[in-house]
Amino acid sequence: MTGAGYLAVDSGGSGLRVVVGAPGRGPLARASSDVPVRTxxxxxxPGHVMEQVVPMARALCAEAGLERLEVAAIGAxxxxxxxxxxxxxxxxxxARDLGVRRAALAADAVTAYVGALGSRPGAVIAAGTGLIAIGTDLARWRRADGWGHLLGDCGGGAWIGRAGLEAALRAHDGRDGGSARLLAETEEMFGPVTGxxxxxxxxxxxxxxxxxxxxRVGACAAEGDPVAAG
Known part of the structure; x- marks a missing residue:
């Protein structure tokens, strides 16, 4: 075993990723879960975060040969x-479950910004299951969207997927704006749309x-389906 290390966690709309590493050595081991943190x-x-992170962190420390974790950074x-x-x-x-002495908690958009640009002024778009744009001149922060899949995240994965499923249901109903191709893709993936x-x-x-x-929406768009492309 080789001393103390750090824990980094990225929690998003489709699950979370966990990394352990050591100063001067970088990331040493990583794992992921496809279970998003409950709201x-x-x-x-917090309990659901710890339920997932603790066993992964302990297993990764053993894999990386780390005796303990001193610092944790979590972007959620x-x-x-x-x-x-x-x-x-x-x-x-x-601190109680992993011995962490210092913890930094931030929005995942902030950790994405720091990862991309460090301490420089600028802007980033963090696009995954959700979507947010964030920027700073190092005096003020400004954000656009990031309101979640029910209220916004326009252009994110959930937004695109929902639009595709809506187009499939429109085709099923015989309404304007539907796509027979997306309907076929929906039924292949999820079964009959009535369910x-x-x-x-x-x-x-x-x-x-x-x-x-x-x-699947992206694939249909690439193959020329006009509704998917829209």
């Missing part, structure tokens, strides 16, 4: 508007389910 009455649930989608419980509880829980609401609405990971259809 409850208090926002993002929704931190700005849904992160009160995370800010209140995660530092203590990281689609039951596969989407009860899910806690609805954004990830919607985003899972986005690659």
């Amino acid at each position: 409850g009455e208090r926002g993002l649930e 989608a929704g931190m700005a508007s849904l992160g009160d419980a995370l800010r209140a509880e995660l530092p203590d829980r990281l 689609l609401p039951g596969q989407v609405y009860p899910r806690a990971d609805r954004a990830a389910v919607l985003a899972s259809f986005a690659p």
Whole structure:
């Protein structure tokens, strides 16, 4: 075993990624989960974060030969508007369960910005399951969108997937704006469209389910389907 290391976590709409590393050596081991962090009455649930991160972090430390973790940096989608419980509880829980002495918590857009540009002025677009644009002149921060899959994230994976599924349902109903090609893709992926609401609405990971259809929308667009291209 070789001393202390750091923990880095990226939590997004389709799951989370975990890395451990050591100063001067960089990332040493990584893992991922396709289970997004649950959102409850208090926002993002700290218990669900720890339920996923702790076993992965311990296994990665063993793989990397690290004795302990001293620092943790967590970037989470929704931190700005849904992160009160995370800010209140995660530092203590990281200390208790993993021995972390210092913890930095930020929105995933901020960690994306720092990863791309460091401490320079500029702007980034963080596009995945959701979508947000963020920029700073190092005196003020400005953001656009990042309001989640029900209220915004226009152009993100969930938004594209939902638009494709809507076009499929329009074709099924015989309404304008439908796409027979997207209807066929929907039924190939999810089965009969009459059962689609039951596969989407009860899910806690609805954004990830919607985003899972986005690659098919892209493929249909590339093959010339005008609705998918639109």
